[in-house]
Amino acid sequence: xxxxxxxxxxxxxxxxxxxxxxxxxxxxxxxxxxxxxxxxxxxxxxxxxxxxxxxxxxxxxxxxxxxxxxxxxxxxxxxxxxxxxxxxxxxxxxxxxxxxxxxxxxxxxxxxxxxxxxxxxxxxxxxxxxxxxxxxxxxxxxxxxxxxxxxxxxxxxxxxxxxxxxxxxxxxxxxxxxxxxxxxxxxxxxxxxxxxxxxxxxxxxxxxxxxxxxxxxxxxxxxxxxxxxxxxxxxxxxxxxxxxxxxxxxxxxxxxxxxxx
Ligand SMILES: Cc1cc2nc3c(=O)[nH]c(=O)nc-3n(C[C@H](O)[C@H](O)[C@H](O)COP(=O)(O)OP(=O)(O)OC[C@H]3O[C@@H](n4cnc5c(N)ncnc54)[C@H](O)[C@@H]3O)c2cc1C
Ligand code: FES
Numbered sequence: 001x002x003x004x005x006x007x008x009x010x011x012x013x014x015x016x017x018x019x020x021x022x023x024x025x026x027x028x029x030x031x032x033x034x035x036x037x038x039x040x041x042x043x044x045x046x047x048x049x050x051x052x053x054x055x056x057x058x059x060x061x062x063x064x065x066x067x068x069x070x071x072x073x074x075x076x077x078x079x080x081x082x083x084x085x086x087x088x089x090x091x092x093x094x095x096x097x098x099x100x101x102x103x104x105x106x107x108x109x110x111x112x113x114x115x116x117x118x119x120x121x122x123x124x125x126x127x128x129x130x131x132x133x134x135x136x137x138x139x140x141x142x143x144x145x146x147x148x149x150x151x152x153x154x155x156x157x158x159x160x161x162x163x164x165x166x167x168x169x170x171x172x173x174x175x176x177x178x179x180x181x182x183x184x185x186x187x188x189x190x191x192x193x194x195x196x197x198x199x200x201x202x203x204x205x206x207x208x209x210x211x212x213x214x215x216x217x218x219x220x221x222x223x224x225x226x227x228x229x230x231x232x233x234x235x236x237x238x239x240x241x242x243x244x245x246x247x248x249x250x251x252x253x254x255x256x257x258x259x260x261x
Pocket of ligand 2: 223224225226227228229230231232233234235240241242243
């Protein structure tokens with residue numbers, strides 16, 4: 001008799017550490033042998049609540065970390081739990097191995113899969129020809145502040161906020177303004193993740209700057225239930241965002257404006 005593994009059953013892990021990045025965003029670590037890749041996600045749960053899709057914020061031989069905005073029933077309980085349910089990794093990661101020059105653009109809580117991307121690139125010795133542009137609303141909304149100095153020594157890093165405060169001496173303005181200031185080669189790939197309007201405007205700016213449409217990749221967000229292409233909750237046109245994405249080539253989804261709303 002063949003006994004099949006129930007794919008919906010999570011494995012339970014102790015939370016090793018909780019670090020508050022901002023008043024409502026925290027990072028947790030678990031120890032697992034299968035941390036997935038940048039751009040992929042896991043389904044996390046706390047007994048008695050539902051599940052939430054959360055991106056790989058760090059992995060690749062390190063502890064697996066997730067950076068989570070406290071928004072509702074699951075994300076509001078994980079940080080105070082000793083153990084969490086984890087299943088995954090699911091979805092497709094960033095196709096960074098296919099490109100020599102990469103620009104990654106993150107807005108708001110979109111930054112965790114860009115952190116794991118950056119770590120994978122650095123681990124592979126790919127420091128040159130990597131630009132990261134990360135924007136948040138205000139300086140206090142920026143996460144991973146303690147890593148900016150190290151990252152800026154390794155890659156071309158641009159941090160910007162929509163509105164500065166009296167202590168802020170850095171860039172202000174939307175991430176889109178900074179895309180146009182980079183030098184792109186013919187084969188530059190751009191990876192974009194953030195709120196729908198930010199992604200839409202970033203795509204327009206990337207095209208204006210000469211990046212080929214087929215070199216634009218977006219991480220899309222849909223409400224997930226199963227995470228494995230069964231329930232249909234994340235369905236958009238012919239795609240299941242959980243299985244066919246969450247990373248999509250722009251040319252595959254550009255005729256689906258609902259993905260950017
Ligand atoms: C592929 C993928 C990767 C993600 N990665 C991360 C991550 O790394 N960090 C992170 O903080 N979040 C991430 N999210 C979003 C995260 O899944 C949701 O915030 C989470 O499911 C909320 O669960 P909850 O039970 O705490 O909230 P709920 O109690 O279910 O909802 C609270 C409120 O938030 C709204 N809401 C819930 N989920 C979403 C959503 N996906 N989009 C818009 N509104 C929503 C609900 O409508 C409700 O108003 C990701 C989502 C996807 C699809
Ligand atoms: S979440 Fe069930 S099909 Fe994608």
